[in-house]
Amino acid sequence: MSQFDNVSVLKQGNVYFDGKCVSHTVVFADGSKKTVGVILPSKLNFNTGAPEIMEVIAGVCNVTLSGETSTKTYSAGQSFDVPGNSSFDIETTETLHYVCHFA
């Protein structure tokens, strides 16, 4: 499924790391939220509040979760879980398109 249906979308986006990450918030009928976003080629460290599931829509990323030593690579169709109140390093060498699901 390449799109979310029957949703609301906020007109104002979210900009992080000087624009290396840009997302827009999608609100579902049950009030839950996801973000659809883009990460430009970069190496960034994201902090989480709520637990997240990061789903790769297009592109490739190398991810190291906080407290782990191994780096895993994720590409289109794959997802990774991030615990709440944690962080992860993400490296992209091409534009990454993602959906962030809040658990």
Added chain:
Amino acid sequence: MSQFDNVSVLKQGNVYFDGKCVSHTVVFADGSKKTVGVILPSKLNFNTGAPEIMEVIAGVCNVTLSGETSTKTYSAGQSFDVPGNSSFDIETTETLHYVCHFA
């Protein structure tokens, strides 16, 4: 109104000018489309296919339409029309959030 309701949103974004402009496509019940996007501080030249109405959600931009000599400044709540098969120069000194309406 800070959001669009009862719409579909494409999971994969649109990236232009090496990421200086990132948008996501919103599809309405009648099949019409708009994009919600962000332009990072830059000076860019956009080409239009269909006529567009650019609505500023947040931030400020200086716009010069093709064939015009005057530059006009638009901020949150303001819009400008761009003819089809035309172009415009847009300068942003802070992050611009916009909605692009296709006429």
